[in-house]
Amino acid sequence: MSSETIRIQRRSDGVDIEATLLDGMAPQDFVVVGNEWAAERSMVMQELLKSAVPRNQWPQSLHWDWRRKAPELTLLEASGFGVICERQWQGVMLTKTASYTARLDLDKGKPLVYIDFLEVAPWNWIIPEIDRAGRFRALGSVLFWRAVKQSEEEGFRGRVGLHALPQAEPFYEKACGMTSLGRDVAKQDLLYMELSGQQAAKLLKKGKTQ
């Protein structure tokens, strides 16, 4: 596992806090993440139920369980990345390098880094309906930036692809600059989005948190 020191902003006072961005997470790390986040997920669900928030407004990754994704990390094509701050996993990502290829016309068939799952810790979610403001900001951007960097390191010129949950579509389109390539019936009708090499170069120039 290798790591680099980064800074992430605490929402409550706007102060930048030192954090660690790690790559090469092991299956056991995903188990730890799953265990650490399970109680908070359960708490969020209780609050949503108590406040009678309609189900279609619940966080769409509420049911995810990183413990079930742990075996994926035994494959050569899979990589796990995470951000640790205040001795807790604040955000985690699983990427793949062989299962998918680029769909944008210019890059069609060329390899890319596919973001299989990217999630920030439940205590970082913003859910106004239950007065949750999130502890740290921009973790999604940091992890997305790391995927682009991985693509560059692999010789894929920064190309990244993913299927976005509907709640995350605006983030990937506006903040990350990805191109939408339509809904994918083979993937629960999720929107498939891609970052070209040119778009990646712009994003890498801006830096981790834009």
Next chain:
Amino acid sequence: MAAKRTMTLNLTDAEMIALEELSERKDLSKTAVLRQALRLYQMVDARIERGDKLFFEDESKAKAEVVVL
């Protein structure tokens, strides 16, 4: 990235031509093509080992099963 080890690979002319063509077409170094091939082979093998099947699908959506040994 993880530490890497070096090995010598002996290829026939035909294999080298195929590698160079893939390298050109996929916009990858020859090393990266071979690394991708290994990842893909391992992933397909792991899924077949657990009982999954691999299909190629043509434009008409008619499927043909591919057996990977």
